[in-house]
Amino acid sequence: MQHRSARPTQKDIALAAGVSQATVSIVLNRAETSAVPVPTRERILRLAGEIGYRPSHPARTLRNARTMTLACIVPDITNPFYPGLVRGLQATAAPAGYAVLIYDTDGTPEGERRALGWLQQGRADGAVGMFYHFRAADLTDVARGNLPLVLLGRQSVRRGGPPIDSVFIDNVAASAAMTRLLIRRGHRRIAMIVAGFGPSQVRAEGYGKVMREAGLAPQLIVDNAHSAEAGVRAMRTLLAQGGDRPTAVFGANDMIAIGAMQAAREAGLSIPGDVAIVGFDDIPTANLLGLTTVRQPELELGALAARTLIERLQPEGSRTASRSLELDFEIVERSSV
Amino acid sequence: MQHRSARPTQKDIALAAGVSQATVSIVLNRAETSAVPVPTRERILRLAGEIGYRPSHPARTLRNARTMTLACIVPDITNPFYPGLVRGLQATAAPAGYAVLIYDTDGTPEGERRALGWLQQGRADGAVGMFYHFRAADLTDVARGNLPLVLLGRQSVRRGGPPIDSVFIDNVAASAAMTRLLIRRGHRRIAMIVAGFGPSQVRAEGYGKVMREAGLAPQLIVDNAHSAEAGVRAMRTLLAQGGDRPTAVFGANDMIAIGAMQAAREAGLSIPGDVAIVGFDDIPTANLLGLTTVRQPELELGALAARTLIERLQPEGSRTASRSLELDFEIVERSSV
DNA sequence: GAGACTTACTTATACGTATAACTAAAGACA
DNA sequence: TGTCTTTAGTTATACGTATAAGTAAGTCTC
Numbered sequence: 121m122q123h124r125s126a127r128p129t130q131k132d133i134a135l136a137a138g139v140s141q142a143t144v145s146i147v148l149n150r151a152e153t154s155a156v157p158v159p160t161r162e163r164i165l166r167l168a169g170e171i172g173y174r175p176s177h178p179a180r181t182l183r184n185a186r187t188m189t190l191a192c193i194v195p196d197i198t199n200p201f202y203p204g205l206v207r208g209l210q211a212t213a214a215p216a217g218y219a220v221l222i223y224d225t226d227g228t229p230e231g232e233r234r235a236l237g238w239l240q241q242g243r244a245d246g247a248v249g250m251f252y253h254f255r256a257a258d259l260t261d262v263a264r265g266n267l268p269l270v271l272l273g274r275q276s277v278r279r280g281g282p283p284i285d286s287v288f289i290d291n292v293a294a295s296a297a298m299t300r301l302l303i304r305r306g307h308r309r310i311a312m313i314v315a316g317f318g319p320s321q322v323r324a325e326g327y328g329k330v331m332r333e334a335g336l337a338p339q340l341i342v343d344n345a346h347s348a349e350a351g352v353r354a355m356r357t358l359l360a361q362g363g364d365r366p367t368a369v370f371g372a373n374d375m376i377a378i379g380a381m382q383a384a385r386e387a388g389l390s391i392p393g394d395v396a397i398v399g400f401d402d403i404p405t406a407n408l409l410g411l412t413t414v415r416q417p418e419l420e421l422g423a424l425a426a427r428t429l430i431e432r433l434q435p436e437g438s439r440t441a442s443r444s445l446e447l448d449f450e451i452v453e454r455s456s457v
Numbered sequence: 458m459q460h461r462s463a464r465p466t467q468k469d470i471a472l473a474a475g476v477s478q479a480t481v482s483i484v485l486n487r488a489e490t491s492a493v494p495v496p497t498r499e500r501i502l503r504l505a506g507e508i509g510y511r512p513s514h515p516a517r518t519l520r521n522a523r524t525m526t527l528a529c530i531v532p533d534i535t536n537p538f539y540p541g542l543v544r545g546l547q548a549t550a551a552p553a554g555y556a557v558l559i560y561d562t563d564g565t566p567e568g569e570r571r572a573l574g575w576l577q578q579g580r581a582d583g584a585v586g587m588f589y590h591f592r593a594a595d596l597t598d599v600a601r602g603n604l605p606l607v608l609l610g611r612q613s614v615r616r617g618g619p620p621i622d623s624v625f626i627d628n629v630a631a632s633a634a635m636t637r638l639l640i641r642r643g644h645r646r647i648a649m650i651v652a653g654f655g656p657s658q659v660r661a662e663g664y665g666k667v668m669r670e671a672g673l674a675p676q677l678i679v680d681n682a683h684s685a686e687a688g689v690r691a692m693r694t695l696l697a698q699g700g701d702r703p704t705a706v707f708g709a710n711d712m713i714a715i716g717a718m719q720a721a722r723e724a725g726l727s728i729p730g731d732v733a734i735v736g737f738d739d740i741p742t743a744n745l746l747g748l749t750t751v752r753q754p755e756l757e758l759g760a761l762a763a764r765t766l767i768e769r770l771q772p773e774g775s776r777t778a779s780r781s782l783e784l785d786f787e788i789v790e791r792s793s794v
Numbered sequence: 795g796a797g798a799c800t801t802a803c804t805t806a807t808a809c810g811t812a813t814a815a816c817t818a819a820a821g822a823c824a
Numbered sequence: 825t826g827t828c829t830t831t832a833g834t835t836a837t838a839c840g841t842a843t844a845a846g847t848a849a850g851t852c853t854c
Contacts, residue, residue: 127579127602129810140834145812157832172598177578178518179810182839187515189558198544200741203535210534210561214571219580220559221526224547234551241514242464243556261509265464348745378745404537405742408685408715466840477804482842494802516840519809 128171136167144168148175186245189219190429193235193249195227195318199346199375200403201418205272208422209248216430218245227318229253236262246429248272248287248422252318256284268432270425273319275444283432283442287424289449291319294414295326295370297451298398301412302368303334305457307396311339311366313354313376315346320372323400327370339366346372351379359387367395368457374399374406374413381409381456396457410455417447465508473504481505485512523582526556527766530572530586532564532655536683536712537740538755542609545759546585553767555582564655566590573599583766585609585624585759589655593621605769607762610656612781620769620779624761626786628656631751632663632707634788635735638749639705640671642794644733648676648703650691650713652683657709660737664707676703683709688716696724704732705794711736711743711750718746718793733794747792754784 130144137144139160147156147164156164181187190213194202210220221244225231232253239247239262246268251259256275263269263282275286302310312327314320324340331338341357343350351371358365369384371377377399381391389395399406402415424445431437467481474481476497484493484501493501518524527550531539547557558581562568569590576584576599583605588596593612600606600619612623639647649664651657661677668675678694680687688708695702706721708714714736718728726732736743739752761782768774 127577131810139832141811142813142835143833145810146833149812155832160832174574174577174579176519176810177575177580178515178522178524179839180812181515182513182519182809182841183811183813185515185839196544197534197547198540198741200537200540203537203540206559207533207535207561210559214560219575222543222547222557222559223551224544237511238514238556240464240511242511243514382745404535405745408719408742408746468840476802478841479805479843480803482840483803486842492802497802513840516809517842519811519839520841520843522809 127176128173129176130173132171133164133167133173136171137164139164186433187243188217189221189244190426191221191223191235191239191244191247191249193223193225193232193247193251195231195250195252196224197222200405201373201401201416204418205422205425208419208424209426210422211419212423212426213430216426218426218430225251227252239267240265245433246270248425248429250318256286259284266438268429268438270428272421272425274322274446275442277444278442283438283440285428285432285443285445287421287428287445287447289414289416289421289447291322292326292329294449294451295323295400296330297326297449298370298400298414299327299330301451301453302370302396302398302457303330303336305368305396307366307368308336309339309364309366310336310368310370311341311358312370312372313341313343313351313358313380314372315350315376316342316344318346319400320346323372343376346375348375348379348382351376351381352383353379355380355383356387359383359389365395369395369397371397371399374401374403374411377411377413377456378405378409381411392455392457398457402452406452407454412454412457413452415450415452417449420447464513465510466513467510469508470501470504470510473508474501476501523770524580525554526558526581527763528558528560528572528576528581528584528586530560530562530569530584530588532568532587532589533561534559537742538710538738538753541755542759542762545756545761546763547759548756549760549763550767553763555763555767562588564589576604577602582770583607585762585766587655593623596621603775605766605775607765609758609762611659611783612779614781615779620775620777622765622769622780622782624758624765624782624784626751626753626758626784628659629663629666631786631788632660632737633667634663634786635707635737635751636664636667638788638790639707639733639735639794640667640673642705642733644703644705645673646676646701646703647673647705647707648678648695649707649709650678650680650688650695650717651709652681652687652713653679655683656737657683660709680713683712685712685716685719688713688718689720690716692717692720693724696720696726702732706732706734708734708736711738711740711748714748714750714793715742715746718748729792729794735794739789743789744791749791749794750789752787752789754786757784 134141134144223235248270250272260281269284271286274288328338341354399413402413471478471481560572585607587609597618606621608623611625665675678691736750739750
């Protein structure tokens with residue numbers, strides 16, 4: 121009894137109230153119950169308050185097999201698209217009693233594997249993630265531990281195995297729409313800057329399809345990152361083409377597009393006078409720079425992911441099959457076109 | 458034995474290997490020990506792999522009284538200053554085996570109280586936080602549960618009570634330096650846009666001190682948020698002053714400054730020709746917009762906070778007194794002055 | 795050949811909680 | 825008066841792990 125600084129437990133309350141720990145647990149958990157008479161119940165509640173009792177989350181977790189935690193696995197939280205997603209996730213998760221754990225994977229296979237390893241230790245009850253290197257099929261053994269998973273981005277429909285949901289906007293349709301906008305504005309030489317992985321893939325698809333349908337030649341510049349630096353590099357390459365350089369450039373995300381804008385300005389070109397530039401995501405900065413882009417509803421995506429996970433965690437939640445939840449995108453026209 | 462989908466435990470390995478659970482635990486935890494002969498140890502390790510055993514994080518947490526989790530409590534993760542902080546925190550925490558939990562408080566008293574409540578349930582081993590409404594003195598009962606706390610921002614030195622560390626840059630000196638820069642450039646009417654809480658307080662202090670020393674009249678516009686919208690509102694107020702409107706405006710953070718830039722441009726003013734605008738934080742967007750600002754090393758602040766917490770969690774870590782860890786700021790001059 | 799020591803384990807316990815199963819005492823009813 | 829029910833609890837157990845304490849069999853020592 122020498123360390124009175126330790127957090128008080130139900131046992132301490134029980135001791136003080138002259139009842140058993142079980143009785144304390146019953147009083148604290150079952151709001152209305154006839155099993156404990158009012159005087160006793162009030163004595164226990166009063167003592168709990170005086171002693172400063174807080175339930176032990178770890179103990180509850182072990183006993184209930186619920187961590188009350190959702191994991192959010194993203195490539196890099198400093199990519200401005202993700203904080204909004206996290207915020208949406210939290211806004212829905214917190215009122216339901218769930219905390220949010222964050223993992224950055226750096227978009228690397230090892231990073232993603234590490235995140236999955238942590239999930240398999242039972243650190244969270246569910247996870248929403250953006251994986252570049254694992255497909256839904258690779259994740260079934262994680263999900264098999266009854267761990268609900270929501271992936272960002274469209275997933276091919278799988279049959280059999282545990283349910284894995286996905287939330288997304290239609291990237292192909294969105295980049296197609298953006299490409300059509302550029303064509304409508306009279307552009308013929310339209311290049312797209314992409315990375316060789318992640319969301320770039322599908323976005324390039326929509327672009328390529330529309331270009332070919334319009335009888336135009338797609339020009340893809342592939343870099344190895346979704347960063348502003350990648351945009352700068354790629355734009356310099358494009359500008360080095362001289363006379364037949366593109367009149368419009370489509371960045372696979374806003375960071376790339378912003379980098380491209382910088383490089384264009386450095387080269388003394390005006391936007392959109394000399395070259396039009398568009399992006400994808402509508403991160404907060406896009407608005408400030410007047411970048412025409414595709415708006416993704418990050419907050420709603422996060423909130424939807426959270427709702428989906430929480431639903432799956434209800435008693436019969438894992439009964440239903442995998443769902444693909446699509447939200448609407450929006451083309452936001454600003455001054456860069 | 459009907460639900461073979463449940464995660465395997467040490468007991469399952471023990472059963473398969475024909476030993477007791479304790480032996481399995483010893484083999485899995487103590488790399489080299491003479492207590493278990495090599496053949497047995499190898500058999501156990503092999504079976505653990507085959508069965509797909511993963512230690513149960515919740516069980517470990519209860520047994521070891523360690524959650525291996527650090528909490529990060531911020532007003533709003535979508536404020537671009539924080540993702541970098543979180544990243545720095547993670548980069549240091551993850552290799553040490555710690556996961557990072559995020560809470561948004563919205564900068565409200567209830568939000569902050571809720572976050573503290575979660576901490577008191579033992580969800581994390583330590584926390585780094587930005588509190589607007591609680592001072593170190595208010596946090597002692599949280600810290601008393603032996604929960605190391607790192608606060609962002611300078612804290613007055615307390616004596617007695619559990620140690621609470623802080624990491625920060627010298628906000629007063631930084632805003633003083635920025636104000637001096639504006640004065641050096643010939644500005645006389647310099648206004649500052651602040652919020653009535655949070656980091657605004659100390660930043661206003663440095664500004665006010667330098668202005669008075671220079672014999673100039675400080676003009677503080679107080680809004681109720683650190684957002685771009687707040688900057689727009691305040692700037693409109695300033696511009697409505699007509700002829701004696703300020704020639705330079707200092708935003709308490711970059712979001713406010715960016716809002717001010719927008720409002721100035723809308724009013725047809727050129728920056729820095731008609732009005733100079735500076736901010737504080739050096740969020741990624743500041744670079745893109747050419748905003749002169751104070752650079753805070755967010756990644757380093759996060760990493761330092763993580764290192765501090767982890768140190769405190771070592772056996773004798775809580776022996777030393779509270780520490781105040783100051784990092785250097787930097788004035789980043791761009792085109793807005 | 796008896797005691798001490800080593801080897802290779804095992805048994806038991808604790809962490810804090812939630813809950814199923816039990817029980818002693820009091821009251822109701824015939 | 826004896827049985828049944830209700831009341832107000834209690835005891836016991838489990839979640840999965842880590843570790844202290846114990847032990848049976850074999851080996852060594854003198």
